[in-house]
Amino acid sequence: MTSEVGRLRTVLLHRPGAELRRLTPRNNDQLLFDGVPWVARAQEEHDAFAAALTDRGVEVLHLDRLLAEVMGVPTARSEVIAAAVDDPRLGATLRHATTAHLSDLAPEDLATALITGVAHDELRGGRGLAYRLMGRGEFVVPPLPNLMFTRDSSVWVGSQVAVTSLAMPARDRESALTAALYAHHPRFAGVDQLYGPQLEHLEGGDVLLLSPGVLAVGVGERTTAGGAERLARRVFARGLARTVLVVPIAQERATMHLDTICTMVDVDAMVMYPAVAGSLQAWTVTAGGELPDDADTTELSVEGPQPFLTAAATAMGIDRLRVIDTGLDPVTAEREQWDDGNNTLALAPRLAVAYERNTVTNAALEAAGIEVVAISGSELGSGRGGPRCMSCPVLREPLPG
Numbered sequence: 184m185t186s187e188v189g190r191l192r193t194v195l196l197h198r199p200g201a202e203l204r205r206l207t208p209r210n211n212d213q214l215l216f217d218g219v220p221w222v223a224r225a226q227e228e229h230d231a232f233a234a235a236l237t238d239r240g241v242e243v244l245h246l247d248r249l250l251a252e253v254m255g256v257p258t259a260r261s262e263v264i265a266a267a268v269d270d271p272r273l274g275a276t277l278r279h280a281t282t283a284h285l286s287d288l289a290p291e292d293l294a295t296a297l298i299t300g301v302a303h304d305e306l307r308g309g310r311g312l313a314y315r316l317m318g319r320g321e322f323v324v325p326p327l328p329n330l331m332f333t334r335d336s337s338v339w340v341g342s343q344v345a346v347t348s349l350a351m352p353a354r355d356r357e358s359a360l361t362a363a364l365y366a367h368h369p370r371f372a373g374v375d376q377l378y379g380p381q382l383e384h385l386e387g388g389d390v391l392l393l394s395p396g397v398l399a400v401g402v403g404e405r406t407t408a409g410g411a412e413r414l415a416r417r418v419f420a421r422g423l424a425r426t427v428l429v430v431p432i433a434q435e436r437a438t439m440h441l442d443t444i445c446t447m448v449d450v451d452a453m454v455m456y457p458a459v460a461g462s463l464q465a466w467t468v469t470a471g472g473e474l475p476d477d478a479d480t481t482e483l484s485v486e487g488p489q490p491f492l493t494a495a496a497t498a499m500g501i502d503r504l505r506v507i508d509t510g511l512d513p514v515t516a517e518r519e520q521w522d523d524g525n526n527t528l529a530l531a532p533r534l535a536v537a538y539e540r541n542t543v544t545n546a547a548l549e550a551a552g553i554e555v556v557a558i559s560g561s562e563l564g565s566g567r568g569g570p571r572c573m574s575c576p577v578l579r580e581p582l583p584g
């Protein structure tokens with residue numbers, strides 16, 4: 184995969200399940216939701232999203248199904264169980280009981296438990312001090328309600344996949360699941376892994392494939408400069424890119440990832456939040472010398488900063504990157520940015536999935552010649568993620584020419 188807009192062939196989604204039923208007004212902030220979604224409706228919305236993709240010829244892979252399939256593989260099981268109990272809250276006795284509980288589960292039930300979490304009263308054989316002191320509403324293994332944002336836990340560059348290292352404690356275990364999937368599922372046999380969960384923080388929502396050979400990586404609340412640096416070294420050494428634009432973004436919830444501010448909708452066009460369009464800067468990172476065998480020691484050349492739009496056009500070898508604004512006036516723009524108006528998923532050049540609620544932005548896209556496939560996201564949106572966050576493209580057709 185070398186672009187954000189080549190015709191989408193295969194995508195990894197996760198239909199939200201019982202893990203969303205774990206959200207309460209007491210835990211939703213910590214679990215990174217802005218409310219308590221109506222789960223059945225969120226599932227309907229997600230089904231409609233998946234149908235919009237399959238109707239247009241996209242193969243949809245489901246993370247939970249692949250995970251259930253891979254939970255029959257002993258090494259995959261032990262890796263994800265180890266990650267689930269690697270939690271200092273547990274202590275040795277509870278860790279042991281939890282390991283035993285999970286190890287006894289059939290593949291499908293294990294996959295469910297890893298995603299939905301294990302509540303205090305669901306643990307068979309729970310005992311010991313940590314267990315007895317734990318409140319009834321607490322989780323021995325916390326749920327993963329953000330798993331539906333498959334964009335963040337892995338990202339493909341070319342034919343390789345980067346299993347990411349998620350920054351927020353509520354999400355860091357997600358990449359243990361994607362790591363197991365890519366390492367052990369026959370569907371991904373032979374795929375090289377470009378990154379790993381123990382490395383510097385890096386999330387897929389911050390990685391944009393601007394054009395073949397050119398990546399933009401947002402650095403802010405989630406991805407660190409260290410993460411961007413390691414990814415850059417690795418993509419250069421493996422010949423997957425020649426330029427990485429490192430783009431600092433405000434460290435706040437509204438702009439948690441670069442893809443909350445801008446996404447590609449055509450080979451030379453982005454939808455972008457106008458409040459930042461003028462001030463966004465980029466550091467241009469390229470390989471600084473010979474490419475050694477050990478990717479992590481590649482010299483880097485760092486230039487800039489420069490206005491992002493200028494740096495991007497230069498790196499992409501085009502005169503100008505066209506920008507379509509989110510909203511029209513600043514208030515509408517702020518509202519539609521918050522509701523993921525910028526977070527579109529391109530199915531092909533000039534064809535993108537967007538939330539229907541962002542009517543002003545969608546009209547601007549249509550006026551600019553971008554066909555919008557509108558989906559509803561009233562419940563899905565409470566997790567603050569749109570069509571791009573909810574999808575991990577696995578295969579796109581190369582761009583013509």
Ligand SMILES: NC(=[NH2+])NCCC[C@H](N)C(=O)O
Nearest residue numbers: 215332388440566567568572
């Ligand atoms: N690529 C994205 N913009 N992902 C959105 C993730 C939303 C999720 N609730 C979080 O806070 O992590």
